[in-house]
Amino acid sequence: xxxxxxxxxxxxLCAFFQFMLNHTKLDLLKILATVWxxxxxxxxLGVMGxxxxxxxxxAMATIMGAGSMVANSAIIAFEGNIxxxxxxxxxxxxxxxxxxILGIVAAICYMKKHPDYEKKLTIxxxxxxxxxx
Numbered sequence: 632x633x634x635x636x637x638x639x640x641x642x643x644l645c646a647f648f649q650f651m652l653n654h655t656k657l658d659l660l661k662i663l664a665t666v667w668x669x670x671x672x673x674x675x676l677g678v679m680g681x682x683x684x685x686x687x688x689x690a691m692a693t694i695m696g697a698g699s700m701v702a703n704s705a706i707i708a709f710e711g712n713i714x715x716x717x718x719x720x721x722x723x724x725x726x727x728x729x730x731x732i733l734g735i736v737a738a739i740c741y742m743k744k745h746p747d748y749e750k751k752l753t754i755x756x757x758x759x760x761x762x763x764x
Contacts, residue, residue: 637689640682644693663694670698675706697723 652662670693673679679699682690690696704720 633685633687636686637692640686640689641693644695666694667698670695671702674699674702 648662648666651657652659657665670679673682673695679690679696691700700723701720704723707715
C-alpha cells in the first residue's frame with residue numbers, strides 16, 4: 632500500500648500546485664518558494680514525518696521534501712549534532728548537483744540535435760518581435 636501512496640501523494644500535490652499556477656496570478660517562482668517554505672514549516676512541525684510514514688519516499692520526492700530536509704538539518708544542527716547535519720546537507724547538495732548536471736547534459740544534447748535553435752532565440756531588434764518557439 633505504501634507504493635500506491637508514494638505515487639498518489641506527489642500526484643495530488645502536483646495537481647494542487649498546478650491548479651494554483653493556472654488559476655491564480657502567482658508566477659512559478661513564487662509558487663516554488665511557497666512550496667519550499669511550506670515543506671520547511673511542515674517538517675519543523677513534524678507533519679512531513681507523518682507523511683513519510685504513509686507515503687515513504689514519495690513525500691520526500693517533492694520540493695516540499697527538500698524544504699523539509701533543510702529545516703530538519705537546521706533543527707539537528709541547533710540540537711548540537713553537527714555531523715548528522717553535514718551528512719543531510721551533503722546528500723541534499725549531491726542530489727542537486729546531479730540534477731544540475733543532468734540538465735546541462737540534456738541542454739547540450741538538445742542543442743546538438745537542433746542546431747538552428749539559437750537562431751530562434753534571437754529577437755529582431757528593428758521590429759521588437761519575440762521569437763516564435
